[in-house]
C-alpha cells in the first residue's frame with residue numbers, strides 16, 4: 001500500500017498488520033494508541049480481515065484473535081480492554097477500575113459513546129466505520145479519552161462534553177489538551193438530506209466551511225471541520241488539533257466504510273491507553 005497517502009498521520013506496518021497513529025500523541029511517549037485499518041487480521045468475507053466489532057455476524061473467536069494481533073503490536077494486554085456501548089449519544093463514562101470489563105449491551109443498558117481515564121494500562125476502545133473518532137490526551141494531568149462522533153454525536157457536541165469532563169473531573173486546562181480527529185468520512189463523500197443539514201445549521205450558524213448545499217437538494221457536511229470548531233470553541237488550541245486527511249470511504253481498500261461497503265462490513269477501532 002501507498003504510505004504517502006497521508007501527510008499528517010503515521011502509518012505503521014508489522015508483517016501484514018497496518019495501523020495508524022497521531023505523531024503528536026507519539027511524541028509525548030505517554031500513551032499506546034492507534035486507529036486500526038482492516039489489514040492484518042484473520043476474519044473472512046465482508047469482515048476481511050481485521051474486524052474488531054463483536055456482534056456483527058463475524059465469529060467471536062476471530063474478533064478476539066484480531067484484538068490480540070493488534071494489541072500485541074501496540075504493547076497492550078488485550079484482556080484489559082474496556083469497551084463502549086455506542087448509541088450515537090453523548091454519554092461519556094469515566095473509567096476508574098473496571099479493568100478488563102467488557103461494557104456492552106449484554107451487561108449494560110446505558111449508552112456510552114465516550115470513555116476517559118487517568119488509570120495507566122487501562123486501554124479504552126471505541127468502534128467505527130465512517131463515524132469520526134476523537135482522541136484526547138492531557139499530557140500534563142496524564143488523562144486519555146476517546147469519543148465516537150457520528151453526525152448526531154457531532155451536532156450534539158460530544159467533543160465539548162469530553163472537554164468539560166477533562167476540566168471538571170480531572171482539573172485539566174483545555175489549552176494543554178492534544179486532540180486527534182481520526183480517519184472517517186470526509187466532505188468529499190458525506191452527503192446528507194435536508195433534515196440533517198438543518199440540524200447542523202441550527203448548531204453551526206454562519207459556518208460556511210461546514211455545510212455545503214448541492215444542486216440535487218442534498219448537502220455536504222464537513223464533520224472534521226465541525227468537530228474541530230466545537231473543540232476550538234471549547235478552549236482547545238487549534239495547533240494542538242491534528243485533523244485526519246484520510247476519508248474512510250475514499251480509502252475503503254484499507255478501511256471499513258459503512259457507506260462504501262453498503263453496510264456489509266466489519267468495524268475499525270480507536271484504542272488508547274496511558275503507559
Ligand SMILES: [Zn+2]
Nearest residue numbers: 188189247250
Ligand atoms: Zn471521501
